[in-house]
Amino acid sequence: MEIYRKPLTAAEIKAKARELGADLVGVADGTRLDTSHITELDGARVIVLAKHLNDGVARIRRWDDRHKYYNDELALTHLEETSLELVYWLEDCGYPALIVPPTHVDPSRYANDPNAHIEPMLPLAHAAVEAGLGTLGLNLQLLTPEYGPRVILTAVLCSVDVQCDQPMQEALCRGPSCGxxxxxxxxxxxxxxxxxxxxxxxxxxxxxxxxxxxxxxxxxxxxxxxxxxxxxxxxxxxxxxxxxxxxxxxxxxxxxxxxxxxxxxxxxxxxxxxxxxxxxxxxxxxxxxxxxxxxxxxxxxxxxxxxxxxx
Ligand code: SF4
Ligand code: SF4
Known part of the structure; x- marks a missing residue:
């Protein structure tokens, strides 16, 4: 299989993801996140992609405004398409890859209680921290230096042997004094x-x-x-x-x-x-x-x- 593989660097993957529409991209080590329940072969790297949510709807103060729901859903659709394009590009370079969307939960964990919280397949906020994109806030939302928590995330799993990013050391959250x-x-x-x-x-x-x-x-x-x-x-x-x-x-x-x-x-x-x-x-x-x-x-x-x- 090696002969079909084009040598790639993390910088090339990030540049491609940005060209396809991602705003932020980082690479995490799959072993730190345990991706083996999703794929035993192709999860050595978790490439985390972020798209920022548009400010126009973030300025609407009502939490339950349908424009917000729709605009965010469109941002997610955009990022999912970007992720799929990145998967095809990685595969053209010789590396099998797959997408983990933020909304994906394991149906086998559903225990006949619609009110019970089900964890997603991969904790994407934690993956984003491992990929050096930001840190978690008081309510465990991901904060990024560029857009704060106003981002939506996806992950692309791929066993491409490129350098991983490291978590940021300093907290971005201002803590309870902000609250x-x-x-x-x-x-x-x-x-x-x-x-x-x-x-x-x-x-x-x-x-x-x-x-x-x-x-x-x-x-x-x-x-x-x-x-x-x-x-x-x-x-x-x-x-x-x-x-x-x-x-x-x-x-x-x-x-x-x-x-x-x-x-x-x-x-x-x-x-x-x-x-x-x-x-x-x-x-x-x-x-x-x-x-x-x-x-x-x-x-x-x-x-x-x-x-x-x-x-
Ligand atoms: S934690 Fe955030 S998303 Fe959840 S209900 Fe409160 S304000 Fe809304
Ligand atoms: S405490 Fe302030 S800075 Fe931290 S996540 Fe909440 S709003 Fe953001």
Missing amino acids: RCLKTCPADAVREWERDWPACDRYRSPHGFAQLTEHLEKITQATDAATRKQLLRSEASFNLWQSILRGAGVITGCRRCADVCPVGADYEAMLADAHTEIPENTPQKEQRLAAMTGHSPAYEEQKRYIGILKI
């Missing part, structure tokens, strides 16, 4: 270097599987035909149908924590004026933040990915 992600969260899901994922899932996938099963249950349990008909024709049905149509509102949804985060070169110029106030903040949230030191056990667990705090 804007916690203050804004409509689900109140942000903890100290942790997130209540099931609570967040209801918002980041507002018309997802849990909501679909609940709505179908309501319809099937309605005792009279008129109520069933009304539920069938309701706004909830309409939203679910629209979301099934192309995934907007299922694979995309709330991202208030990303919109208000001050990290990223784009923030001051493009977003700060839209997010001076955080209307969802409460005295209770302020109290919880004031009690945080930044150095919790969760920080110690995730230190490699959060980086060294400047607080």
Whole structure:
């Protein structure tokens, strides 16, 4: 097989990914992330690609605005196409490759509970840190120097023998003294270097599987035909149908924590004026933040990915 392989460097792969449309690209060592459950042969490198989410919708303050869901879904579609083009290019160079999208979960882990959180096949935010693209924030969202958390990610697995990037040493997150992600969260899901994922899932996938099963249950349990008909024709049905149509509102949804985060070169110029106030903040949230030191056990667990705090 070697004779078919064109020698490649990490810089050439990154240049190709950028030419195809990615904004950020890094290469992580597959052994640090364990890709063997996806492929035993072709996961030696995890090439992480990021596309930034457009600022126009990040300036809309409502978390549940359909323009946000659609724009983000289109950004993901764009990045998936970029990733597929990169896979074909790598394969033309003689290296088998495959895509891991951010929304991909293992159906065998589903245990008949639509409300249970299922981890994705590959933790892409952690993969992005390993690939040197950024560090994790207070709620474990990926922060990048260029766009803060306002990026969407995919990974391309490939056993091409190129140099890996290294995680950044210094934390990008400003810690609990900032806490804007916690203050804004409509689900109140942000903890100290942790997130209540099931609570967040209801918002980041507002018309997802849990909501679909609940709505179908309501319809099937309605005792009279008129109520069933009304539920069938309701706004909830309409939203679910629209979301099934192309995934907007299922694979995309709330991202208030990303919109208000001050990290990223784009923030001051493009977003700060839209997010001076955080209307969802409460005295209770302020109290919880004031009690945080930044150095919790969760920080110690995730230190490699959060980086060294400047607080
Ligand atoms: S995505 Fe929305 S619900 Fe989830 S942590 Fe961020 S602000 Fe909270
Ligand atoms: S909003 Fe503040 S606390 Fe939250 S991730 Fe961004 S910098 Fe960190």
